[in-house]
Amino acid sequence: MNPIKHVAIIMDGNGRWGLKKKKSRNYGHKIGLNTVEKIIKATIKNNIKYLTLYAFSTENWKRPKKEINFLFSLLENFLKNKITDLNNQDIKLKIIGKKKFTKKLNNLLTFSEKKTSYNKKLQINLALNYGSKSELINSFNVLKKNKININEKNISKHLFTKNIPDPDLLIRTGNTQRLSNFLLWQLAYSEIFFERKLWPDFNEKDYNQILFKFKKVKRNFGNI
Numbered sequence: 268m269n270p271i272k273h274v275a276i277i278m279d280g281n282g283r284w285g286l287k288k289k290k291s292r293n294y295g296h297k298i299g300l301n302t303v304e305k306i307i308k309a310t311i312k313n314n315i316k317y318l319t320l321y322a323f324s325t326e327n328w329k330r331p332k333k334e335i336n337f338l339f340s341l342l343e344n345f346l347k348n349k350i351t352d353l354n355n356q357d358i359k360l361k362i363i364g365k366k367k368f369t370k371k372l373n374n375l376l377t378f379s380e381k382k383t384s385y386n387k388k389l390q391i392n393l394a395l396n397y398g399s400k401s402e403l404i405n406s407f408n409v410l411k412k413n414k415i416n417i418n419e420k421n422i423s424k425h426l427f428t429k430n431i432p433d434p435d436l437l438i439r440t441g442n443t444q445r446l447s448n449f450l451l452w453q454l455a456y457s458e459i460f461f462e463r464k465l466w467p468d469f470n471e472k473d474y475n476q477i478l479f480k481f482k483k484v485k486r487n488f489g490n491i
């Protein structure tokens with residue numbers, strides 16, 4: 268049975284879900300947040316140490332202002348209401364991506380990271396304004412500027428995910444089979460599970476089924 272240290276998730280399908288319910292895309296985002304809470308709980312139950320959630324990509328800025336503003340107001344309220352609770356559950360929050368939001372949100376994110384920085388039960392990496400290509404370019408530039416050798420170890424050391432083991436598995440909900448600029452380097456040997464359900468419909472049982480399947484995969488890493 269494969270051990271699981273790190274699960275990465277592309278939480279996709281909120282907009283379509285909202286429209287399917289004859290409501291707005293934003294309604295889908297709101298309900299999608301309930302799934303986030305369920306999956307965090309299930310991750311702890313499964314004793315998994317790292318959970319990386321793709322919440323906003325560098326490409327998502329192309330969306331209408333109304334949707335972008337709604338997403339960030341959801342995030343702001345979530346952190347305001349839940350950070351104490353997350354902290355009490357011994358959860359550490361880390362933002363991966365460039366923190367280039369309003370001053371208020373930047374401060375709240377930094378505050379939330381600091382408040383939870385010593386926690387040990389579960390580390391949640393929240394990918395916000397995250398793009399894998401820009402993350403890699405930044406790493407290469409740091410190495411070049413400091414005349415450091417370009418090798419696997421040094422490249423990894425200058426990514427947002429430094430000191431975090433690579434994801435064992437990636438789950439993408441929403442019936443779409445692509446990576447959308449997510450963790451291109453870190454997913455080199457991850458098992459990938461594409462899930463048909465839209466994110467708000469995804470539940471603990473679906474998650475556990477994927478984890479169970481993952482545990483039985485023969486991982487070769489190039490060997491036989």
Ligand code: IPE
Pocket residue numbers: 278279280281282283284322323324327338441
């Ligand atoms: C949520 O799903 C992911 C975010 C960018 C917040 P989407 O908003 O992409 O939903 P669909 O794929 O349009 O249904």
Ligand code: IPE
Pocket residue numbers: 277278279280321322323324326327443445447
């Ligand atoms: C990926 O979903 C980003 C997040 C889940 C945050 P998108 O819905 O933005 O991906 P594309 O644009 O359809 O590839």
Ligand code: MG
Pocket residue numbers: 279280441
């Ligand atoms: Mg989408």
